[in-house]
Amino acid sequence: MSHVQQHKFQLDESEMPTRWYNVLPDLPTPPPPVLHPGTGQPVGPDDLAPLFPMDLILQEVSTERYVDIPEEVLDVYRLWRPSPLYRAHRLEKALGTPARIYYKYEGVSPAGSHKPNTAVPQAFYNARAGIRKLTTETGAGQWGTALAFACAQYGLACEVWQVRASYDQKPYRRMMIETFGGTVHPSPSELTEAGRRILAAHPDSTGSLGIAISEAVEVAAQDPTSNYALGSVLNHVLMHQTIIGEEALLQLAQAGETPDLLVGCTGGGSNFGGLMFPFLRERWAGRMSPTVRAVEPAACPSLTQGTYAYDFGDTAGMTPLMKMHTLGHDFVPDPIHAGGLRYHGMSPLISHLYETREIEAVAKPQTECFSAGVLFARTEGIVPAPEPTHALAAAIEEAVRCKDTGEEKVILTALCGHGHLDLAAYDAYLSGNVVDHAWEDADIQAAVAEALSRLPTLA
Amino acid sequence: MSHVQQHKFQLDESEMPTRWYNVLPDLPTPPPPVLHPGTGQPVGPDDLAPLFPMDLILQEVSTERYVDIPEEVLDVYRLWRPSPLYRAHRLEKALGTPARIYYKYEGVSPAGSHKPNTAVPQAFYNARAGIRKLTTETGAGQWGTALAFACAQYGLACEVWQVRASYDQKPYRRMMIETFGGTVHPSPSELTEAGRRILAAHPDSTGSLGIAISEAVEVAAQDPTSNYALGSVLNHVLMHQTIIGEEALLQLAQAGETPDLLVGCTGGGSNFGGLMFPFLRERWAGRMSPTVRAVEPAACPSLTQGTYAYDFGDTAGMTPLMKMHTLGHDFVPDPIHAGGLRYHGMSPLISHLYETREIEAVAKPQTECFSAGVLFARTEGIVPAPEPTHALAAAIEEAVRCKDTGEEKVILTALCGHGHLDLAAYDAYLSGNVVDHAWEDADIQAAVAEALSRLPTLA
Structure with missing residues (x-):
């Protein structure tokens, strides 16, 4: 019937792409390097090792045009991918x-949301590196939800610092993170030095993404079995x-x-x-x-x-x-x-x-x-x-x-x-x-x- | 790869069924008739005409094994069907x-939820019969949401009486109904005789599905351009x-x-x-x-x-x-x-x-x-x-x-x-x-x- 209008264009799981595309080698001109805040020199892999597993650090600077998606990641992607x-x-x-x-x-x-597309491989590479727990911040809660779900797939614990204002105003996001097995703390919290310092000065602080990052990074940096995960930008x-x-x-x-x-x-x-x-x-x-x-x-x-x-x-x-x-x-x-x-x-x-x-x-x-x-x-x-x-x-x-x-x-x-x-x-x-x-x-x-x-x- | 486990079994839109199955003629024994509450006699189409369009009344008692789904309904089903x-x-x-x-x-x-599968045809048959507005009750809010969406597809207004306890405790459902263009009243309301009678006796009534049905039915019965819609049972x-x-x-x-x-x-x-x-x-x-x-x-x-x-x-x-x-x-x-x-x-x-x-x-x-x-x-x-x-x-x-x-x-x-x-x-x-x-x-x-x-x- 010619008047039938197709709405959905779906792919079979067998058609799901099996590699990620790295835009870096195709850029018309190379992007400027990332600099160390102390030395002003380009950062190297060792600078990032306290927070990220080596697989992700190498991906961050890779010049390979394509990177194979691990089979263990594809298995989880298949829960919802290919998306329509x-x-x-x-x-x-x-x-x-x-x-x-x-x-x-x-x-x-x-x-x-799109966030699990990166939360899943980040959790996988960390689990493969022997990490037991990921920490992160979340504002509105999308990223924390994605990471909690991803951690559940590979046997990792997940600890999320949620900006206090969002923690109080958007309780459903916290509940969803907990349903996926994650733990949520309002930020600033008494659990970190960064949080305690803020609370001492501003007991009623409603927090910020910057403070929540500081708390999550602090906990990950102090524990060799914990790493930190970031949901965008990199x-x-x-x-x-x-x-x-x-x-x-x-x-x-x-x-x-x-x-x-x-x-x-x-x-x-x-x-x-x-x-x-x-x-x-x-x-x-x-x-x-x-x-x-x-x-x-x-x-x-x-x-x-x-x-x-x-x-x-x-x-x-x-x-x-x-x-x-x-x-x-x-x-x-x-x-x-x-x-x-x-x-x-x-x-x-x-x-x-x-x-x-x-x-x-x-x-x-x-x-x-x-x-x-x-x-x-x-x-x-x-x-x-x-x-x-x-x-x-x-x-x-x-x-x-x-x-x-x-x-x-x-x-x-x-x-x-x-x-x-x-x-x-x-x-x-x-x-x-x-x-x-x-x-x-x-x-x-x-x-x-x-x-x-x-x-x-x-x- | 033999170890790849297929998770989703999807159908193309062209494979979507185009008829509903009516179990009635296949039942091993016929079910007992529905009785008029006043006369105790089996109800006829005329008894239901003040609330439902004739297409739905005839479907209620049809002995045809299959009923074709109208093209206008299939068009809307295609927004999400076939479901996975x-x-x-x-x-x-x-x-x-x-x-x-x-x-x-x-x-x-x-x-x-599954509710739009019937909300959409109910809205369609009502719109085709010249009805301008559908009324209904909703408890948790799933049915009201489905009907509000369905009414938006065929140019009908949608008025929902939501049980007061649910209206107060689950505001997200009301918001979703309104986002789809529906109007929500907490029930009991001052808008109907049934509601006013309850409120006079119990000003703090938190409502019930029974009261909400009475309000929605009362409004539909009084207005020849309005009908009532039910989300289950029939x-x-x-x-x-x-x-x-x-x-x-x-x-x-x-x-x-x-x-x-x-x-x-x-x-x-x-x-x-x-x-x-x-x-x-x-x-x-x-x-x-x-x-x-x-x-x-x-x-x-x-x-x-x-x-x-x-x-x-x-x-x-x-x-x-x-x-x-x-x-x-x-x-x-x-x-x-x-x-x-x-x-x-x-x-x-x-x-x-x-x-x-x-x-x-x-x-x-x-x-x-x-x-x-x-x-x-x-x-x-x-x-x-x-x-x-x-x-x-x-x-x-x-x-x-x-x-x-x-x-x-x-x-x-x-x-x-x-x-x-x-x-x-x-x-x-x-x-x-x-x-x-x-x-x-x-x-x-x-x-x-x-x-x-x-x-x-x-x-």
């Missing part, structure tokens, strides 16, 4: 656009995420499409890099020519407003210095609902690609993003996490432009997670309690409002 | 069982759910398996019937011979402890009389976390099959179910809703028995929804705050505890 690619027929119809919108959905994972993390883009390439080919525009949200950059790097490789090889666009929150615009400079990865200034787009390591963004995008810096690889004009970037106010999220939920049936509503807003913006120009653009967007544990943010938006920067473009605002108004509401 | 069937390799390994455990997962739907609801079983038959065949045991949880019976009816058809045709087992909560054991008698579907005694297994329409079950299983009665079709020995039933205490849910989450990566943990507990029980007998039984269980919005229940369980009936079998308890102890926890 969808064509957003019903969203297109609501917008009345000739554009064809596709979304790669990572919300089917155990944590409900090269090896982005490499693990490239399975998203490798799958999406196969799925778009299955749909018979070549993308004109790729859009993804950027916080630390791992979801964005994971989808985009394999497509950039194809573009550099001359097989396609998509525009690649990063979407960041107007409240934390590291690419569009930050400077490209050496800066610390954490607030306290304990990490190596990375050359990246940054708002300054002491920048405190507004408390927008997309907690995963509230990071002062940007992955050095993404920053380098932006600086060399390989990718574009835009910043979106959160009301525009929530509006896109609500329209998407009502048409496609998935409530997106606040983070990927930024990418959806940019996809919708382009689709509305296509309505004017008549272009049948193929748009692919990264839907990196569901919003089941973020419903309070939607509640705030629907109650009119989310206010922020003005929309960039009144025409887009009018088009989305019109699409929403054609959907039913109870007067 | 999984083999629980990692759960099997944790249990050390020779049994092969499969689960059919409905948590991929927009509402996160014949047409169970028929819509048979797409679950039809898909599972194809997927088990793809896996090369014939089931020995089918287990599903039962509240009103729609998820259970949806999976089981197509398998019963195959059994009656002599193509397989699985045992079919219903699992109900020990706190609300309508099949194992109730009587088979004519009773009302609601607490207030306003509905037609149905012959069913019932604990009495004024029975108030303990406030267990599996809110969807707290129903005094059981679908007449399921009751009839139980009475005629076509299916078995067991009752499980909720601590056993949560224990199964936690083991499942840590091994398979999905946090199940409290309702299907009952089916998982029964599947695990059988798998542990197989460990003793060495039987390689093929067990298929219905995983009817995820527990993302039920994490507070897991928190209560993990904190030791869920106590109830004793486990039936100490050996099972020991085996599950041992499997859990082999998984990592932080001492």
Whole structure:
């Protein structure tokens, strides 16, 4: 039946990619080195050995184009991978656009986001190195959930320091981490010197990601059987995420499409890099020519407003210095609902690609993003996490432009997670309690409002 | 590679069943009629016309073996269907069982459960009949979420009366209904005579499903452009759910398996019937011979402890009389976390099959179910809703028995929804705050505890 519109483009498990793509050797120019905060010299493997297993340290600096995914990791990936690619027929119809919108959905994972793609190999390499426990920080809770699940697969304990404000306001994330077998401490905690020092000075401290990192690093550094795990920013993390883009390439080919525009949200950059790097490789090889666009929150615009400079990865200034787009390591963004995008810096690889004009970037106010999220939920049936509503807003913006120009653009967007544990943010938006920067473009605002108004509401 | 274990058994959209299976004409003996509460005579289509569209009334009494699914419904089903069937390799390994455990997962739907399978056609038939608004009740909120999503697909308004206790304690469900465009009222409300009467007598009433039904029915009955929708119990609801079983038959065949045991949880019976009816058809045709087992909560054991008698579907005694297994329409079950299983009665079709020995039933205490849910989450990566943990507990029980007998039984269980919005229940369980009936079998308890102890926890 010719009118049947295929919605899902699935791959069999046997078609799942078995290697990660390392963008480093394909970069048009080499990225600047990471520097030791004390000496100002490039860091070597030994500098990182107290916190990371050698397999991950070598991946961080590898110049091999492909890295085989261990069989033990593929076994766990198969719980949810290959993840689906969808064509957003019903969203297109609501917008009345000739554009064809596709979304790669990572919300089917155990944590409900892309984070397990790197949490699983990180836990595996640590377990193989004889490590017994991983420590980490978590803000909104996505990363802590992913690492707790991953640790359960390889017999590792998992200890998570969750920013106190988030620990108190988002108890469901803590509960999910505990259900997967992890242990959660509100940060600052009495368990570390870093935490005790903060609490002595500020007994009512609601914490920060920087403090939580300090606590997790302190515990890992003091115990030779414990290591620390980071959920974004670093090269090896982005490499693990490239399975998203490798799958999406196969799925778009299955749909018979070549993308004109790729859009993804950027916080630390791992979801964005994971989808985009394999497509950039194809573009550099001359097989396609998509525009690649990063979407960041107007409240934390590291690419569009930050400077490209050496800066610390954490607030306290304990990490190596990375050359990246940054708002300054002491920048405190507004408390927008997309907690995963509230990071002062940007992955050095993404920053380098932006600086060399390989990718574009835009910043979106959160009301525009929530509006896109609500329209998407009502048409496609998935409530997106606040983070990927930024990418959806940019996809919708382009689709509305296509309505004017008549272009049948193929748009692919990264839907990196569901919003089941973020419903309070939607509640705030629907109650009119989310206010922020003005929309960039009144025409887009009018088009989305019109699409929403054609959907039913109870007067 | 022979050691690669396939986890997912997926169908393409082109393989999605295009008809529902109506078990009625295949029943070994005909079920007793539904009676009018006033006259005591069998109800006719006209009796139901104020609340339901004629398409659904005719489906309720249809004796056709198959009913074609309208193309407009298939289009929406394709947003998430066919749903996946999984083999629980990692759960099997944790249990050390020779049994092969499969689960059919409905948590991929927009509402996160099986409920949209019937919400979507109900909304469609109502919209085609010119209805502008659907009203309904919701307890835990799954059904209200499904109907709100379904109404958004066909331009209907959706008005949900949510039991006040649930409205206050589970705000995420209300928020999800509103995100899909529905309107939620706590029940009892000032909007109906039924609600006002209760509030006058009991200003602090926390409501009940019976009161919420009365309010939703009152509003629908007074407005010729509004109808009422029910999420379980009725014949047409169970028929819509048979797409679950039809898909599972194809997927088990793809896996090369014939089931020995089918287990599903039962509240009103729609998820259970949806999976089981197509398998019963195959059994009656002599193509397989699985045992079919219903699992109900020990706190609300309508099949194992109730009587088979004519009773009302609601607490207030306003509905037609149905012959069913019932604990009495004024029975108030303990406030267990599996809110969807707290129903005094059981679908007449399921009751009839139980009475005629076509299916078995067991009752499980909720601590056993949560224990199964936690083991499942840590091994398979999905946090199940409290309702299907009952089916998982029964599947695990059988798998542990197989460990003793060495039987390689093929067990298929219905995983009817995820527990993302039920994490507070897991928190209560993990904190030791869920106590109830004793486990039936100490050996099972020991085996599950041992499997859990082999998984990592932080001492």
